[in-house]
Amino acid sequence: MTTGAKVLGAVLVLATMAEAPARAEGWSDRLSISGSIQSDIRYVTDTFRGERPGQGHEFEMNRNDVNLRLRADPFDGVQAVIDTRMRYYGFNKAASLPELIGRSKIDPFDLMLNEAYLSVRGLPWSKMDIKIGRMIQTWGTADMFNPTDNLNSRDFSDPLDYTGKVPNQMIELDLYPSDWLTLQLVWVPVFKPANLPPSAVQGFAMTYNSRGEVTDFPAPPLNADGQTKLMGLKDRLGGASGGSDNPLAGVHFTTPEVRTINPKATLANSQFGARAKFKTGPVDFSLSYYYGRFGFPVAYTAVADVLSPGNAPAPSKFVTAVNELDSTKYNVRYIAEIMYPRMQVIGADFAYASENQWVPGFSAEAALILPERVDFGLEAFLDGQSILRQTNPNVPTTPFVKATAGLDWSYHDWFYINLMYVRGFFDEFNDKYGIHNYLVFATEFKFKQNEVQIRFAGAFDGDDKSAVLYPQLTWIVAPAVELVGGYMHFLGETQPKNSLDYAGKSKFGMKANGRDVAFFRGKVTF
Amino acid sequence: MRTLSNIVGAAFAATLLLGPAACGWKSDGQARLDGLYHPDNGPKDAVADLGTDVVVPDSPDGFAADVVPADEGGFDLSPGDVPATGLAGLWAVRIVQLGEISPISDAYPITTPDYFLARVEPGAGQMSLTFCDEIPVVDTGDSGLAFVTSTTPALRDALGKVPVVVTLADSGASLPAQKIVWTWGLQNLAEADPLPTSGTDAKVFDQDQDGNPGDTVLVEGLASGKRYMVKRAVWNLAAGTLSGDGTRLSGTLTYTLDEEPLGADPTMLDQKTPITPKDGSTYLLRRVGDLSCATLLQHVDEVFAP
Numbered sequence: 114m115t116t117g118a119k120v121l122g123a124v125l126v127l128a129t130m131a132e133a134p135a136r137a138e139g140w141s142d143r144l145s146i147s148g149s150i151q152s153d154i155r156y157v158t159d160t161f162r163g164e165r166p167g168q169g170h171e172f173e174m175n176r177n178d179v180n181l182r183l184r185a186d187p188f189d190g191v192q193a194v195i196d197t198r199m200r201y202y203g204f205n206k207a208a209s210l211p212e213l214i215g216r217s218k219i220d221p222f223d224l225m226l227n228e229a230y231l232s233v234r235g236l237p238w239s240k241m242d243i244k245i246g247r248m249i250q251t252w253g254t255a256d257m258f259n260p261t262d263n264l265n266s267r268d269f270s271d272p273l274d275y276t277g278k279v280p281n282q283m284i285e286l287d288l289y290p291s292d293w294l295t296l297q298l299v300w301v302p303v304f305k306p307a308n309l310p311p312s313a314v315q316g317f318a319m320t321y322n323s324r325g326e327v328t329d330f331p332a333p334p335l336n337a338d339g340q341t342k343l344m345g346l347k348d349r350l351g352g353a354s355g356g357s358d359n360p361l362a363g364v365h366f367t368t369p370e371v372r373t374i375n376p377k378a379t380l381a382n383s384q385f386g387a388r389a390k391f392k393t394g395p396v397d398f399s400l401s402y403y404y405g406r407f408g409f410p411v412a413y414t415a416v417a418d419v420l421s422p423g424n425a426p427a428p429s430k431f432v433t434a435v436n437e438l439d440s441t442k443y444n445v446r447y448i449a450e451i452m453y454p455r456m457q458v459i460g461a462d463f464a465y466a467s468e469n470q471w472v473p474g475f476s477a478e479a480a481l482i483l484p485e486r487v488d489f490g491l492e493a494f495l496d497g498q499s500i501l502r503q504t505n506p507n508v509p510t511t512p513f514v515k516a517t518a519g520l521d522w523s524y525h526d527w528f529y530i531n532l533m534y535v536r537g538f539f540d541e542f543n544d545k546y547g548i549h550n551y552l553v554f555a556t557e558f559k560f561k562q563n564e565v566q567i568r569f570a571g572a573f574d575g576d577d578k579s580a581v582l583y584p585q586l587t588w589i590v591a592p593a594v595e596l597v598g599g600y601m602h603f604l605g606e607t608q609p610k611n612s613l614d615y616a617g618k619s620k621f622g623m624k625a626n627g628r629d630v631a632f633f634r635g636k637v638t639f
Numbered sequence: 640m641r642t643l644s645n646i647v648g649a650a651f652a653a654t655l656l657l658g659p660a661a662c663g664w665k666s667d668g669q670a671r672l673d674g675l676y677h678p679d680n681g682p683k684d685a686v687a688d689l690g691t692d693v694v695v696p697d698s699p700d701g702f703a704a705d706v707v708p709a710d711e712g713g714f715d716l717s718p719g720d721v722p723a724t725g726l727a728g729l730w731a732v733r734i735v736q737l738g739e740i741s742p743i744s745d746a747y748p749i750t751t752p753d754y755f756l757a758r759v760e761p762g763a764g765q766m767s768l769t770f771c772d773e774i775p776v777v778d779t780g781d782s783g784l785a786f787v788t789s790t791t792p793a794l795r796d797a798l799g800k801v802p803v804v805v806t807l808a809d810s811g812a813s814l815p816a817q818k819i820v821w822t823w824g825l826q827n828l829a830e831a832d833p834l835p836t837s838g839t840d841a842k843v844f845d846q847d848q849d850g851n852p853g854d855t856v857l858v859e860g861l862a863s864g865k866r867y868m869v870k871r872a873v874w875n876l877a878a879g880t881l882s883g884d885g886t887r888l889s890g891t892l893t894y895t896l897d898e899e900p901l902g903a904d905p906t907m908l909d910q911k912t913p914i915t916p917k918d919g920s921t922y923l924l925r926r927v928g929d930l931s932c933a934t935l936l937q938h939v940d941e942v943f944a945p
Contacts, residue, residue: 414668416676450671455664490668492676499677504669 140187148181149638155273158600159629162607165321173630175203180227190235196228227280244285249278250299252388252401253478253517254464258535258553260480260515261401261460264299264386266307266408267539272627273583273601275539279408281305293392301384304376306453307408307540316625317371317449320608326359327366329608330447333415334489334545334615339503343613346493346501350419350443363422365439367446373410374452382406398463403456407484409540410451412507412615417493420444424496454508454542455485473522479514484542486510513543519553529557535572538620545615549576564589572621579605579621597634603627663864663905673792715928716942721885724812726926727761731935731942732768734874734922736894738914740777742786742860749914751775751896754935755803757924763811767802770795771932786860793847794854798823799932805876814879814888814924823870824853824901834869834899843869843901852901858908866909867902876922888924 153176160169182196200223207218230246253259257275268277281301288296320329335343351360376382384405391398423440438444462478489507493500519533535551537543555570566587573580585599605622620626718728732755740749752775755768772795777786790798808815820830824846828834835842838852846854853869872894879890896914903909925942935942 413666414672414675416672450668452666454666485664485666488665488667488669490670490672492669492672494676502669502672504667507668510665 143186145184146181147184147639148179149636151178151180151634151636152176153178153632153634155630155632157628158631162603162624162628164315164318164624165325166323169628172204173628174632177201177203182228190233192232192234194228194230194232196226198225198227199223200225238288240289242285242287242289244287245283247280247282248285249280250283250285250386251278252386252399252462253460254397254399254462254476255478255517255519256476256521256531256533258517258533258539259462259478260482260517260537261403261458261462261478263403263405263408263456263458264301264384266305268308269310269313269539270308272310272312273630273632277308279305279308295390295392297386297388297390299386301386301405302380303378304382304384304406304453305408306373306375306410309409310627312627313625314371316623317369318624319366319369320612322359324359326357327361327364328359329361329612330366330369331449332609332613332615332618333449333491334412334505334507335491335503335613336505336545339491339505340611340613342501342503343491346417346419347613350445363442365442365444367438367444369447369449371449371451374413374450376406376453395467396463396465398461401458401460401462403458403460405456406453407456407542408453409542410453411487411542411544412449412489413452413487414450414490414492416448416491418446419493419495419500421496452487454487456542457483459483470524473520475518475520477516477518479516481512481514482543483512484508484510487544489545508542508544511543513537513548515541515548526563527559529555529559531555546618547576547616549574549620551575574605574620577605577619577622579603579619581621581626593638595636597636598632599634600629600631601627602629663862663907665864665904670791677792715930716925717928718886718926719928721926722761723885725761726759726766726807726811726814726881726888727763728759728926729928729930730757730759730766730888730924731755731927731930732757732922732924733939733943734892734920736872736892736896736914736920737917738896739917740786740912740914742777742912746915747780747786748778748917749775750778751914752939754932754939756930756932756935757805759807759811761811764807766805766807768805769802769932770798772936774936784861787858788866789857789859791847791849791855791857793849794823794856795932797847797854813881814876814890816878817876819874819876821872821874823868825869825871828871830871830873834871834897836899836901838867838901858903862905862907864904864908866900868898868900870896870898872896874922879922879924886926888926890922892920892922894920 153174154172155174157163157169157171157173160167163169177200179199180197182194184195185193187193202221204221205219206221207213212218226247228247228249230244230248232242232244234242236243248265250262250264251259252262252264264283265278265281268279269275271277282303283299283301286298288298290296317331319327319331322328333339333343347360350364357363384403386401386403386405388399388401420438420443422442458480460478460480462476464474464476466474485508486506487508488504491501491503515537517533517535519531521529521531523529531554533551533553535553537548538551541548551572551574553570553572555568557566557568559566566585566589568585568587569583570585571580571582580603582602582604583599585597587595587597589595603621603626605619607619607622607624609617609619611617721728734753734755736751736753738749738751739746741747751773753773754771756771757766757768759766772790775788779785803819803821805814805819806817807813822828824844825834825842826844828842832842837843843852845852849855851865851867853867855865855867858864858866873896875893877890877892879888881888894916896916898911898913900909900911923943927942930942
């Protein structure tokens, strides 16, 4: 039995053991288990959004998830929650004979503890709750796009799921001074960054042609002066192309890598949030404050070490990988660093729900973000000598606003529509890429007493005119069993017209978003 | 209900007011690159990345080891055959200024050593000191309370390009008493002129070419960041005494030091913290065989051992 299976088994056994005597002592009402099983298979339908042209028409995912949630209420006012997920990925990763002996490579999996916390209600004051442990917080009233929701970083490991979050350990105090006001204080000692999708590496990847040659390198966040300097370097490297149609044919890139700079686990780097929620009739609104870091990384430094054809790597030994050189070409090693800037967020949100079926519900949410200034630094060495140095602000100190405003309306049980204006996508932080404006929509038609649902969702970037479309067909086979087929399609240019223009990247067109995929999913909940 | 509303309203109003003031954060990518890829500059540039750890993946060529500054240049404290007369040769120079500083309310002793290298040609009438670094130490008497000021690589490079000239006498055989004026980030300034108080003053120039007025120093302490400043040191050197073996030239000095802040990041560092000179300042020149700034700074105790 594998380690993960043992852990999951132990959770189940403990739950069963707890339940057995509980029945005798009347504890059966104090324990509950819920969960789901989900199988998900996806197929890449494009051949141009991968690392190299022609890649595609293959299975991207063959996944099985088991989710279990155990809730215990051992005493009045005390609650414990464990929420786990075991995920089998469905692709053989064994690459050598010894790896075929064990199951972990042939059938890779992981075990996640989504939540594990203790909640004590009414202590030390009757109108106060304390929660401690691994939790996921959700702040804000808008649908999904919540700029005030920053305590947990986003989990985008699944490109089709924009709702996931990275759980974290925290302490939460809830105060209920009146029935219309809730005060919430949350302290998160250690920062955890966002979980990025596998395609994220494409955001910093070289561009290759079908011959496997590098045709371009990722655009750093440079101003016009820096772009001119970098163009000069590119032209210089192009001198070794030997008349090829690819100007960089004479360049050999060795082991490009992107390093992350993580905050130290100090008190000053912990996160803190405070929120006041008000409920007045049909309107819910809240005010919030967050101190911490942005969960998505921003570009911080880049260094390129260039070695002329035939030169020995000694002069700039700290960058060039000695064992990967091609003596007939310019050898280039590229190392970039990304970091998580500090920020303060002052937020406000409200939601209005009318009892009149003809009046849509409204919600709006805005966050004023006070960011840490990040100056991007770029340096290039040629045979050990610094030949290019450039620095310019990537994130200015200027406060900026991210916001969502939307309405939703449903007609009986068979029609639903949700329209939202979103300023600032999840990963935007007013760096050189800027803050874009989006129209996000979702509409559903339901038939046969909701057994069949057609959903059409998508998002449109009003700044660069790119879009993502996400149609789905759902069949509710039984009350807790659903089968879903769908498709995710990206519209937009995969490469900017000016390859050195950081802001010229198409939001939904760039490869970092992932592939066009068709999917089929089955899920049962219990 | 009104009371609670007032409390909540006041809390958020305070947040709105204090929030922007608390944002003095900055991460400087160029300073980080200097620290990583310019070994001479040393690891002190990490001050630009306060509060962060770099996660370096396994690297085939051992990146982590290579970011440690290399000991470039020779290290030979033996001057070889010392000429019978004259100061010809390579010298390591330390000028130690003792004083008192009040970065908060209390006054603390401060020791400010400036390190230089100087080569004297036979019979030359002067020696030119090339700046290596200035490493002030504030003695607060409390290990938990520190005020550290350090130079940037760009500042060291910029100051190194402007030698400090020391006049020699007796055909280059002795160092007579003399006054030396040494400025940072200033041009066309008479000795009696007051220091400019604005970064736009024509007498101020961006000596370290970092886009900020004057020179930039790094500050760590109750607040950390960068201070942009100009400075004028006036050294009144007493005549130097050459040791019997001709390897050490030493003397005393009195000095005045004027500094003017021209901005800071965060702004709370934009404060004038005058240094009051105290008695006991000295200078010492050690004749050496082969030495670079990097090796001098790594072996200062050994180089200037009694």
